Amino acid sequence: MADQQFISVAPPEDPAPVAAARRRHFRWRRWSFLLLLLPGLCMYLAFIVYPFGTSFRYSFYNWNGVGPLSDFVGLNNFRYILTSPDFSIFFYRALLHNLYFFGISLVLTTMVGMFVAYLLTNIPDRPARVFQVLYFIPYVIPPVVIGFLTSVFLEPNFGVVSTVLQNLGLTSWDLPWLGSESLALPTIALISAWASIGFSMLIFLAAMVGLPADLLEAARIDGANRVQLFTRIVFPLVRPTFITLMTLTFISSFGTFDLIYVLEGTQAGPNYATDVSGTLFYRTAFGGFGATAQNLGLAAALAVVGFVIVIVLSAMFVWLQKHYTVQY
Amino acid sequence: MIEHTSRRQRRNISGRARTVVYILLILGAIIMLFPLIDMILMSFKSMSEMGTDPVGLPQSWLFSNYSTAWSEGNLGQYLLNSAIVSLGSVFFVLLLSSLAAYVLARFEFPGNAFIYLLFLAGLALPIQLIAVPLFIIMKDLSLLNTLASVIVVYTASGMSFSVFLLVNFFRTIPVDLEEAASIEGANSLQIYALIMLPLLRPALTTVGLFNFVSSWNALFFPLIFLSDNSKMTVTVGVLSFVGQYSTQWDLLLPALVIVTLPTVVVCIVASRQFIRGLTAGALRM
Numbered sequence: 001m002a003d004q005q006f007i008s009v010a011p012p013e014d015p016a017p018v019a020a021a022r023r024r025h026f027r028w029r030r031w032s033f034l035l036l037l038l039p040g041l042c043m044y045l046a047f048i049v050y051p052f053g054t055s056f057r058y059s060f061y062n063w064n065g066v067g068p069l070s071d072f073v074g075l076n077n078f079r080y081i082l083t084s085p086d087f088s089i090f091f092y093r094a095l096l097h098n099l100y101f102f103g104i105s106l107v108l109t110t111m112v113g114m115f116v117a118y119l120l121t122n123i124p125d126r127p128a129r130v131f132q133v134l135y136f137i138p139y140v141i142p143p144v145v146i147g148f149l150t151s152v153f154l155e156p157n158f159g160v161v162s163t164v165l166q167n168l169g170l171t172s173w174d175l176p177w178l179g180s181e182s183l184a185l186p187t188i189a190l191i192s193a194w195a196s197i198g199f200s201m202l203i204f205l206a207a208m209v210g211l212p213a214d215l216l217e218a219a220r221i222d223g224a225n226r227v228q229l230f231t232r233i234v235f236p237l238v239r240p241t242f243i244t245l246m247t248l249t250f251i252s253s254f255g256t257f258d259l260i261y262v263l264e265g266t267q268a269g270p271n272y273a274t275d276v277s278g279t280l281f282y283r284t285a286f287g288g289f290g291a292t293a294q295n296l297g298l299a300a301a302l303a304v305v306g307f308v309i310v311i312v313l314s315a316m317f318v319w320l321q322k323h324y325t326v327q328y
Numbered sequence: 329m330i331e332h333t334s335r336r337q338r339r340n341i342s343g344r345a346r347t348v349v350y351i352l353l354i355l356g357a358i359i360m361l362f363p364l365i366d367m368i369l370m371s372f373k374s375m376s377e378m379g380t381d382p383v384g385l386p387q388s389w390l391f392s393n394y395s396t397a398w399s400e401g402n403l404g405q406y407l408l409n410s411a412i413v414s415l416g417s418v419f420f421v422l423l424l425s426s427l428a429a430y431v432l433a434r435f436e437f438p439g440n441a442f443i444y445l446l447f448l449a450g451l452a453l454p455i456q457l458i459a460v461p462l463f464i465i466m467k468d469l470s471l472l473n474t475l476a477s478v479i480v481v482y483t484a485s486g487m488s489f490s491v492f493l494l495v496n497f498f499r500t501i502p503v504d505l506e507e508a509a510s511i512e513g514a515n516s517l518q519i520y521a522l523i524m525l526p527l528l529r530p531a532l533t534t535v536g537l538f539n540f541v542s543s544w545n546a547l548f549f550p551l552i553f554l555s556d557n558s559k560m561t562v563t564v565g566v567l568s569f570v571g572q573y574s575t576q577w578d579l580l581l582p583a584l585v586i587v588t589l590p591t592v593v594v595c596i597v598a599s600r601q602f603i604r605g606l607t608a609g610a611l612r613m
Contacts, residue, residue: 036516036517043487044446051460119352129599134357135360136595140592141545148566148580149367160383281459303458314452
């Protein structure tokens, strides 16, 4: 504080005391700023980075979470996941279902989101804002609520959809949406996509707003129609955004759990038709595999395989995004 | 919100094309909102009316559904727990991530880029995958079955996105102010608290709302950490509630509406801020 007074009375033409104060100040600063970083960093290290690291350690043990970590089994957990006839069938099926989920989400959320965003760039701001909020609302509804609401709508005997279809005489459309092995997964993926359209719409909108107006204008003067404008100009320019969303959709599809847990339980019925890596992981770690006791070592190995898949694919998407980024 | 239509672009669209655009947008909005509107309408109906007319207006509005659901479902307790968890984790995320982002955006030191990347890497981590070690940590710290366990996890996992957003926001603020303050002798904590924090408010609102919604809606960690009924958040609470009353939709639907209200109200009230923050800068990727 004494320094401060000194500086304020010092004539500005004389740089020496200011420089000295600044030097002293910076020395102090060099240590003090770390104190501001530490609480957040420690929190993150302790509850994200450290558990991430210990997952690898646990994955080499046969361990049910009680007692010491002593039964070292090397790579056996991984061998069990990837090659054993008992478990690998669950694993590959769950992965396939995740990919399926990703495919449906990707097509629906990004296509519809991009289309809605493009429509919104063609109307005045005020109504566009109202539509933005309306389309975004499903995104903030708790997935648990969406799950139960879906079960009310799709209940096979007196659910909303069934009742309406019967009243309209469309009984052939009255299908067991959640109870049939072939329909359950697409139905749930569709509902999940519905909930996230608002998010992709916003991201695309932000990208489209940033597009250079003169480029669009030039294309228009050259006689491009609305469709050409979109396919030739807008889409190539927002392609990096598309790939970003693809990455985010992939990560969230891989983490799918809530809706399936609420609608189909931990067993991800019917007959594991909706089993994804999230539910498989939950059963492995926290029970629900019937006679099989919970196996935290195996679950940790499952998580490690999950890390590898997510990291490899995310890296690929990031590379793709760099590749397609257009300078303008 | 997003200012997107240049005058020129707007004038360019013809009357008929504009009608088509509006029709498509309104149809889309109906598809997006119909299930939610119908949830509210049905929550006022009797069971028998839901069976015969699930989509129309209720013949008489049964507000008693709500009072029964409230008292049968222990909803007050669940809502209180969720409020503690959401507000607690929002508070800690805002505090810790704004401090960390300030340091990462403004100070040169060895390891800066690495620490920033470490935070960013968390964006790609489906948080459930580290549930096993987290479960063990919480057990060792005797935090299982406490709200603190969930607050800690959502604070730590919220850091990635918040640091990312805030560092980008800090970079848009000119450094002149801080330089002036530092020449006047303010230390870094004073600069942060007196100068940066007020400037940061729009970004903090976005980060806070985003974390509020995601911790309010979260299911996975409350599900594995909180087993005692008095400790459950709304999402797990509704699950146990439905276990008993799964076929009683006249109780289930009011409960769902009550659980949904906080996030939807927050989203609508703060939509301008929320959406602007989400789409400005950081997410313009």
